Every structure is written in structure tokens, then in C-alpha cells.
Amino acid sequence: MLKLFRLDQIERRLFIDKSFVKLTYTFFFLFLSTFIFGQAKQIEILNTRTLKKSRGQTKEFVRLIGDVRMSHEGALMFCDSAHFFPKSNSIIAYQNVHINQGDTLHLYGDKLNYNGNTKQIDIRGNVRLRDPDLELTAPSLQFDRNTNLGYYTNGANIIGPSQKLWSQRGLYNSNNDMLQFKDSVVLVTDNYTVRSDTMLYHSESEQTWFYGRTVISGKNGDIYCKKGYFNALRETSWFVDSVFIYNESQLIRGDSIFYDQKREFGKVYDNVLLRDTAEGYEVTGAFAHYKESSSYAFVTGNPIYSLNVDGDTLHLNGDTLLTYRNNDTAERFLKVYYNVKIFKSDFQGRCDSLFYSEIDSTFHLYESPILWTGTNQMTSDNMDLKLRNGNMDSLFMTGNAFLMSETEEVLYDQIKGKNMYGKFVENELQRIFVSGNGQTVYNAYDENEVLLGINRADCSDLEIRVQDNKIDRIIFLVKPDATLYPVEDIPEGEKRLKGFRPRYDERPTRSDIFQ
Known part of the structure; x- marks a missing residue:
């Protein structure tokens, strides 16, 4: 059973160029140990058709x-022919080389150099390593039988149960079925392709760790x-x-x-961004x-929903x-x-809560919803803001609707009613x-824009015209009960309609949203 490590623990175990240096030192000390602790067991010849004693330039050997x-x-080692060096307890094997270790690990190649004292294998030419979980092919491979570690530096292909992989360098540990890959690593499955600088792969459990700049390309997008x-x-x-996950x-x-x-x-953890360019949010x-x-998507931690509205952006915080799509209707x-x-x-x-339906x-x-546009403040028990073709279209205020507007004078223009309906034109509130x-309280001016006083009127139905986000005109749709009070004679009780409550200091700014 594979022992799982945290990513940082695995990263500390990750091989880099120093791993090959360490292997070199391992081979050196293993070689010395042969003389310190005794001679290694001699290589045994089991079969050959022809055996000839020969002598090279410097060493005697036996031709098999x-x-x-x-x-x-x-x-067990198989080949077509070999040179056996009894004094150094080593062999050079040629053609159809095959090494079988423990009935599970099989190693094939064209030429083999093997030292029986250090138990180091150097195999080259059409190299193929096979165990129950994978097959590795490479131009050359070095393998240490003491530690069951193999490594390559000239590129290799690895085929697993459901994956194919290539890398320039790699290290294979047959003790725990762990492989480590370095340089231009490419992992291919039926569903995705991974390109990375460094990767670890456990063949039995099909677990993969990758490090450095990594790109994962799949049918539904890239990571x-x-x-x-x-x-x-x-x-x-x-x-x-x-991390970025993206598609079209x-x-x-x-x-x-x-x-x-x-x-x-x-x-998704920290610095979350979910973007849908097709929907514009x-x-x-x-x-x-x-x-x-x-x-x-369920989002917390100062979540912000941003929607493109005719070249401008509407932010909700x-x-x-929570945002989702109906599987049946796609809304x-x-x-x-x-x-x-x-x-x-x-x-x-x-407001306290908000719901949007496509x-x-x-x-x-x-x-307690409240909206501000220009100098206007609007409140009611409930509000509905309707979009049309991605633009603001209309506003419905139901129950205790109240509109007030700051002016340059000491008073506020005020309009109150049971319900209000607002109409936008080109994303600006106009009516x-x-x-x-x-009920209305608004400043009255003469033709020279001189303040005359306030006009206090009651009328069941009326229309308000807005220009540049300011109240421009009030049109009474039925006969009003109206009184004009001069500036100096305004009764205190007529200055404010019931429910009057300026809340301009609560008006959110962009920095309030993106805090």
C-alpha cells in the first residue's frame, strides 16, 4: 500500500540533478564495501552452446x-552472446538481452554491461523495462540491483494501465512502484494531457504529483x-x-x-475568480x-458578483x-x-438579501431595500429591478415607496406613495x-429659478420626470390637494413626509465593495 505524503513532504523527496550525483556516490561506496566486507557472489553460467577462452588487450575473458x-x-540473464570476465566478476552481453528479477521485473535491451560485485546494470539499445503495472522504453537505462533503482537521462516512454508518459530524465524505484520524471514531462490519458517540468507517478495506485509550470489540456478546457x-x-x-481552469x-x-x-x-480556495464570458458576469x-x-457556485469571503450592463459594470456584494442554473430550462x-x-x-x-432570476x-x-441614483434616494418594503437585453429597464417599488432628492436648498424634494414604478432609458432613470x-413635498421656483417656497400636495396618482438623475417635473394625474408655502412661512410639520429618513451616508462606494 502506498504511503501518502503531503505535497510539501513529497516535494522534499523529489529528485533533482543531485539525485544522480547521490547515485554515483552510492555506487562508489558499494564498490568499496565489496573489499571491506568480502567478495560478492560469482556470476554463474547456466547454459551456452559455445564457450571459448579469449584474451583482450588488457583482460582475459570467456566468450559465450x-x-x-x-x-x-x-x-536470470539471457542473451545471444556475451563476454564474461571472471576476475572482475562482470559481463558484457549482446543481442536479445533479457534480465528477469523476482519473476516480476523484466529488463530487455541490445547490449548489457553488468558488474556482479557492485550489481550495477548499464543497458543500451531498444531498452524495455516491464513490471506488472507499467512498461518503460528508452535508448539506455542504468539500474542498481542493490536498491532496485533505475534511471535514464536520454528520454523514455512509460505506458501504464491508463496513461502514457514521456520525459527526458527519470528515476524508477521497483520497491514501491514509484517513478520520478524530470525535464519536458508529458503525460497522456484518454481525457487529458499534462505537460510539466517535474512529475512523480505511482504505477500501482495511478497517483501523480507534478511540480513546476504545469499545463493540463482536456476535452472541456485547460488547467x-x-x-x-x-x-x-x-x-x-x-x-x-x-491555478487557472479555463475553456472558451x-x-x-x-x-x-x-x-x-x-x-x-x-x-476553490483564496483569490477566487469564476468568470463566464458568454453570460458577461x-x-x-x-x-x-x-x-x-x-x-x-457557492461563494463566501466578501463575494462579489459583477455583471456587464451596456458597457458599464453592476457589482453585487x-x-x-449562490449562483446556479436550472438543468431543465437552463435559466x-x-x-x-x-x-x-x-x-x-x-x-x-x-438590502438584506437579493434574488435574481434569468x-x-x-x-x-x-x-429594507434602498437605492440611490444621482441625488435621489428610493426606499420601499420590496424592490424589483428588471433588465432587458442586458440593460436596466424598469424598477418596481411596492409598499411604503418613498423617493427623496437632495437639493441645493435647505429642504429635500420628497415623494411618497403606496407603490412606485420607474422606467429606465439607456440605463438612466427617466420617469x-x-x-x-x-404625497409630495418639493421646492417651487419662479421663471427666474428663484425659490418661492415649498409645494405640499396630496394626489393619489402622479408622474415624476427625471433628468440628469434629478427630479425635473412632477405631473399630477388627478386633481391634487396642494398648498404653496412661502419660504418664511413653511409650517414645521409640512417640511417632512412621514417615513422621511435620509441615508446618503450609507451609500456604498466602489471601495466599500472591493474592500
Whole structure:
């Protein structure tokens, strides 16, 4: 059973160029130990068709020709021919070389250099290493039988149960089925391709760790990260350090991301960004759950929903944000809970909670909603802001609707009614209709724009014209009960309508949203 380590623990175990240096020192001390602790067991010749004693320039050796078989400390060696050096207890094998160790590890190649004292293997030419979980092919391979470590430096292909991999350099540990890869690593499966600088792979459990700049390309998009982990059997992944997941229309970004491929479910941690360019919105926050199939996202940590509205951006902020899509109708929904703030360059608001439905393209504001546009402040029990073709279209204020406007004078223009309906033109509020129990207090001017006083009027239904986000005209749709009070004679009780409460100091700014 593979012992699992944390990523930082595995990273400390990760081989780099120094690993090969360490192997060299290992070979050197193993060689010395032969003389300190005694001579290693001699290589045994099991079979050959022809045996000839020969002498080279410096050494005597035995030529073995035809169906050569040898044995050494638990390993069987096969080849077409070989040179055996008894004094150095070493062999050079040629053609159809095959080494079988423990009935599980098989090594093939064209030429073999093997030292029986140090138990070091150097095999070259069409090298193939095979164990129950993988097959490795390479131009050359070095293998230490003492530690069961093999390494290559001239590139290799590895084929696993469901994966193919190539790298320039690598280290194979047959004790625990762990492989380490370095330089231009490419991992290919049926569903994705991984390109990385460094990678660890456990063949039995099909677990993969990757380090350095990594790009994962799949059928549904690409992933970029600097560190990660993937379990092929469970189909779960961890991506760490500046992670980006993107396709043609969507982007997910975070400091780290966990993803369950079977459930199409993920978790994003820190500096979260979920962007849908096709829909024209994005969500940011500190933590997110998301489900790919339904575009479900649950975001906390100062979540912000930003929507493109005719070249401008509408931002929504609250304690918790939830967006999802109906699987049957494909319409998208948005919910923002508690302490909701709304910001657009010419439009701001607050409420306790908010709900948006793509079915009617309407934002529903609940619990003491308030909106500001220009010098106007609007409040009611409930508010609905409707979009049309991505632009603000209309505003519905139901229950105790109240509109006030700051002026340069000492008074506020005020309009109150049971319900109000506002109409936007090119994203600017231009008309407001009051329905039921209409009351007004507004400054009255003469033709020279000199303040005459205030006009206090009651009228069940009326229309308000807005220009440059200021009240321009009030039109009474039925006969009003109106009184004009001169500036110096305004009764104290007529200056304020019931429910008057300026809240301009609560008006959110951009810095309040992006705190």
C-alpha cells in the first residue's frame, strides 16, 4: 500500500540533478564495501552452446555464444552472446538481452554491461523495462540491483494501465512502484494531457504529483498551475499555486483548487475568480464550492458578483453568494445573502438579501431595500429591478415607496406613495409613476429659478420626470390637494413626509465593495 505524503513532504523527496550525483556516490561506496566486507557472489553460467577462452588487450575473458543463460543473486540473464570476465566478476552481453528479477521485473535491451560485485546494470539499445503495472522504453537505462533503482537521462516512454508518459530524465524505484520524471514531462490519458517540468507517478495506485509550470489540456478546457496531485482511480485532483481552469467561455481561478471529476464538483480556495464570458458576469471571493454541470457556485469571503450592463459594470456584494442554473430550462439564478451592497457608476443600493432570476431578468431586493441614483434616494418594503437585453429597464417599488432628492436648498424634494414604478432609458432613470396615496413635498421656483417656497400636495396618482438623475417635473394625474408655502412661512410639520429618513451616508462606494 502506498504511503501518502503531503505535497510539501513529497516535494522534499523529489529528485533533482543531485539525485544522480547521490547515485554515483552510492555506487562508489558499494564498490568499496565489496573489499571491506568480502567478495560478492560469482556470476554463474547456466547454459551456452559455445564457450571459448579469449584474451583482450588488457583482460582475459570467456566468450559465450548461442542461447546464453546466466544467474546472479536472484536474477536470470539471457542473451545471444556475451563476454564474461571472471576476475572482475562482470559481463558484457549482446543481442536479445533479457534480465528477469523476482519473476516480476523484466529488463530487455541490445547490449548489457553488468558488474556482479557492485550489481550495477548499464543497458543500451531498444531498452524495455516491464513490471506488472507499467512498461518503460528508452535508448539506455542504468539500474542498481542493490536498491532496485533505475534511471535514464536520454528520454523514455512509460505506458501504464491508463496513461502514457514521456520525459527526458527519470528515476524508477521497483520497491514501491514509484517513478520520478524530470525535464519536458508529458503525460497522456484518454481525457487529458499534462505537460510539466517535474512529475512523480505511482504505477500501482495511478497517483501523480507534478511540480513546476504545469499545463493540463482536456476535452472541456485547460488547467494551469505550479503544483498539483491527481488520483486516476478516484478521479480527484489538487491544484496549487496560481491555478487557472479555463475553456472558451469560462475561467476559474484560485490559489488552490480541489476537483472531483466523477461528481463534477470542486472547491476553490483564496483569490477566487469564476468568470463566464458568454453570460458577461464574474464572481470573486475567498472560498467557493462549484458544480460544473449546473454552473453551481457557492461563494463566501466578501463575494462579489459583477455583471456587464451596456458597457458599464453592476457589482453585487454580500456575506454569501449562490449562483446556479436550472438543468431543465437552463435559466440562471443568483442569490446574495445578508448585508447586500449594490454598486454601478450611476446607481447604488443596499438590502438584506437579493434574488435574481434569468426567467424574468429581474433582481428582487428584500428587507429594507434602498437605492440611490444621482441625488435621489428610493426606499420601499420590496424592490424589483428588471433588465432587458442586458440593460436596466424598469424598477418596481411596492409598499411604503418613498423617493427623496437632495437639493441645493435647505429642504429635500420628497415623494411618497403606496407603490412606485420607474422606467429606465439607456440605463438612466427617466420617469417614475406613483400609484396610490401619493404625497409630495418639493421646492417651487419662479421663471427666474428663484425659490418661492415649498409645494405640499396630496394626489393619489402622479408622474415624476427625471433628468440628469434629478427630479425635473412632477405631473399630477388627478386633481391634487396642494398648498404653496412661502419660504418664511413653511409650517414645521409640512417640511417632512412621514417615513422621511435620509441615508446618503450609507451609500456604498466602489471601495466599500472591493474592500
